[in-house]
Amino acid sequence: MTNSRRDFIKTAGKAGIAAGLASTVLPALAKESYKSPFHFAAKGVSFQQNPLPYAYTALEPAIDAMTMEIHYTKHAATYAKNVAEACTAEKVNTASTKPEEILAGISKYSTKMRNNLGGHYNHELFWQCMAAPSSNTAPTxxxxxxxxxxxxxxxxxxxxxxxxxxxxxxxxxxxxxxxxxxxxxxxxxxxxxxxxxxxxxxxxxxxxxxxxxxxxxxxxxxxxxxxxxxxxxxxxxxxxxxxxxxxxx
Missing domain, CATH: 3.55.40.20 (Iron/manganese superoxide dismutase, C-terminal domain)
Incomplete structure (x- = not known):
C-alpha cells in the first residue's frame, strides 16, 4: 500500500460525514481559440475553490459522502491553496488573468503551477459534471x-x-x-x-x-x-x- 493511500485512509477515518447545500456556480471553460461558452453562467472558474453545488451525500450510492467530503475539503482544497502560492511566487495577476490563459501556456510555468492549477481546474469542472442520480441518464x-x-x-x-x-x-x-x-x-x-x-x-x-x-x-x-x-x-x-x-x- 502506498503512503498516499495510507494517508488518504487515515484522513478518511478521522473525517465526519457532512451535508448541506451550497450555491451552484457553473465554471466557464474559455480558451483563446474559442468564444467563451458560458455566456449563460453567472461566474466562471476562478483561482479560488467554489462551493459544491450539492451536499456531500447527494451522489450516493455511486459516490459515498465520506469520499466526497475528503475529496473536496482535503485534496481539491489543497490544489486551490497551492495555486494561490504559485501565483504569488510567479507574479501572476489573478485579477486580470484567467486560469485558462495560464493552462494554455503552462509549459512556461513551474511544475507546481502545472500540477496544482491543473488539479484545481479539473476538480472545478468535475463537480459540475455530476448531479444527484435522476432519470436523465443519457444526453439528448x-x-x-x-x-x-x-x-x-x-x-x-x-x-x-x-x-x-x-x-x-x-x-x-x-x-x-x-x-x-x-x-x-x-x-x-x-x-x-x-x-x-x-x-x-x-x-x-x-x-x-x-x-x-x-x-x-x-x-x-x-x-x-x-x-x-x-x-x-x-x-x-x-x-x-x-x-x-x-x-x-
Missing part, C-alpha cells in the same frame, strides 16, 4: 446526435470513455473534448494535466471529465476502478454537458 438533442455520429451509438461512446478511464496507467483523468475543428474526441491525461494545456497530447475543450485518481474512489471501491466508473455513469450531469456542447458547437 444536439449532443446525442453528435455522439451517435462520432461513436456510432451512446453505448459505444460509454464503452470507449470507460476504457479511457479504466486503462489510464496510474493516476489521471478521462475526457470527452471538442476539438478546434468541432469533433468529439475521447482520451485521457496523466496526473492533473488536462486538454487545455499546451503540453497535452490530447487537446480541445473539456466537455466531460472523470477523475480516476485513487482518492476519488478508493474508500468505497478499493482497487476496483471499473466498478467506480460504471457507478459514476449514474451521476453524470448531462444537462451541464449538453450546455457546454451547445454553446461551443
Amino acid at each position: 438533442g444536439k449532443l446525442a446526435d453528435a455522439i451517435n455520429k462520432s461513436f456510432n451509438s451512446f453505448e459505444a461512446f460509454k464503452a470507449q470513455f470507460t476504457d479511457a478511464g479504466k486503462n489510464r496507467f496510474g493516476s489521471g483523468w478521462a475526457w470527452l473534448v471538442l476539438t478546434n475543428d468541432k469533433k468529439l474526441v475521447i482520451g485521457s491525461t496523466p496526473n492533473q494535466d488536462n486538454p487545455l494545456m499546451d503540453v497535452s497530447d490530447l487537446k480541445g475543450m473539456p466537455l466531460l471529465g472523470l477523475d480516476v485518481w485513487e482518492h476519488a474512489y478508493y474508500l468505497k471501491y478499493q482497487n476496483k476502478r471499473p466498478d467506480y466508473i460504471n457507478a459514476w455513469w449514474s451521476v453524470v450531469n448531462w444537462n451541464f454537458v449538453q450546455k457546454n456542447y451547445e454553446a461551443l458547437a
Whole structure:
C-alpha cells in the first residue's frame, strides 16, 4: 500500500460525514481559440475553490459522502491553496488573468503551477459534471446526435470513455473534448494535466471529465476502478454537458 493511500485512509477515518447545500456556480471553460461558452453562467472558474453545488451525500450510492467530503475539503482544497502560492511566487495577476490563459501556456510555468492549477481546474469542472442520480441518464438533442455520429451509438461512446478511464496507467483523468475543428474526441491525461494545456497530447475543450485518481474512489471501491466508473455513469450531469456542447458547437 502506498503512503498516499495510507494517508488518504487515515484522513478518511478521522473525517465526519457532512451535508448541506451550497450555491451552484457553473465554471466557464474559455480558451483563446474559442468564444467563451458560458455566456449563460453567472461566474466562471476562478483561482479560488467554489462551493459544491450539492451536499456531500447527494451522489450516493455511486459516490459515498465520506469520499466526497475528503475529496473536496482535503485534496481539491489543497490544489486551490497551492495555486494561490504559485501565483504569488510567479507574479501572476489573478485579477486580470484567467486560469485558462495560464493552462494554455503552462509549459512556461513551474511544475507546481502545472500540477496544482491543473488539479484545481479539473476538480472545478468535475463537480459540475455530476448531479444527484435522476432519470436523465443519457444526453439528448444536439449532443446525442453528435455522439451517435462520432461513436456510432451512446453505448459505444460509454464503452470507449470507460476504457479511457479504466486503462489510464496510474493516476489521471478521462475526457470527452471538442476539438478546434468541432469533433468529439475521447482520451485521457496523466496526473492533473488536462486538454487545455499546451503540453497535452490530447487537446480541445473539456466537455466531460472523470477523475480516476485513487482518492476519488478508493474508500468505497478499493482497487476496483471499473466498478467506480460504471457507478459514476449514474451521476453524470448531462444537462451541464449538453450546455457546454451547445454553446461551443
